[in-house]
Amino acid sequence: MLHVIWAACFVILIDFYIHTMVTNTLGSLRVLLAEDNEINRLIATTVLNRWGFTTVMAADGAEAVKQLQANHFDLILMDIQMPNKDGIEATQDIRAMDDDVKKNVPIIALTANAQLNLQERYADVGMNGYMSKPFREEDLYNLITKVMNPSMETEEKLYNLSMIEEMAAGDEGFIKVLIETFVSSVPPIVESMVAAAAASDWKKAGLDAHSLKSNVSTLQINSILSEIKLIEQYGKYNTNIDEIPALVQKASTTITAAIQQLEKAYS
Numbered sequence: 001m002l003h004v005i006w007a008a009c010f011v012i013l014i015d016f017y018i019h020t021m022v023t024n025t026l027g028s029l030r031v032l033l034a035e036d037n038e039i040n041r042l043i044a045t046t047v048l049n050r051w052g053f054t055t056v057m058a059a060d061g062a063e064a065v066k067q068l069q070a071n072h073f074d075l076i077l078m079d080i081q082m083p084n085k086d087g088i089e090a091t092q093d094i095r096a097m098d099d100d101v102k103k104n105v106p107i108i109a110l111t112a113n114a115q116l117n118l119q120e121r122y123a124d125v126g127m128n129g130y131m132s133k134p135f136r137e138e139d140l141y142n143l144i145t146k147v148m149n150p151s152m153e154t155e156e157k158l159y160n161l162s163m164i165e166e167m168a169a170g171d172e173g174f175i176k177v178l179i180e181t182f183v184s185s186v187p188p189i190v191e192s193m194v195a196a197a198a199a200s201d202w203k204k205a206g207l208d209a210h211s212l213k214s215n216v217s218t219l220q221i222n223s224i225l226s227e228i229k230l231i232e233q234y235g236k237y238n239t240n241i242d243e244i245p246a247l248v249q250k251a252s253t254t255i256t257a258a259i260q261q262l263e264k265a266y267s
Helices: 002-019 038-050 061-070 087-095 116-124 137-148 162-168 172-198 202-218 222-237 241-266
Strands: 030-034 054-058 075-079 107-111 129-132
Touching (some): 030 038, 030 061, 038 054, 054 061, 061 075, 061 087, 075 087, 075 137, 087 107, 107 116, 107 137, 129 137, 162 172, 172 202, 202 222, 202 241, 222 241
Parallel strands (some): 030 054, 030 075, 075 107
């Protein structure tokens, strides 16, 4: 039975590697992980360590409070249901500490129960956020970023790399090359489409949209995929040509913004 459990755990870990890759921009955080489940600890520490964070364990809420009293931490990931002292009680003890630095350490709840009334309870006791289990690596990282930088608004990503991450099967070099190829090859096609629309060359605009369609689909820039398809269709059949300029403008603006995000994230 034990080998079945570990096999399942291994599959979960492999799934993380294939489907989620995060570039750490937060530096070397020192994280206290309060979690009593061994498999959950293994998954969380694997993810945190891959980001370059230093992770210290606490098996329950009482131990988490003791660890914080004796050491410095930048962040606490706090399981809610733990023996001896649960996450709610531990957070209340931490928020009541005399040390201003320790009492204000950011705390994120890790919970299998994300009911609205419980979310409000987490906030009421002083938790800075919550993450449902099981979690996606990217979702946890984005939440940590938000909690550690509360004044920074998280920019909505216009792209989604899940498709190419699955194709890459853990090969970060493949992902980097694909993104570099996208960034270098797509702008000339966009410029050509914009120029064609400005010259009322609808057929050429449609052909350029056809060239862009697979690239946009691969990086899942889904907010303008329907526009790209319409430009292709209208240009090919010379219909609804009065709608093409606006569609081209929206597609151009969105793709350019997505490229800027990619360059910022992977430069």
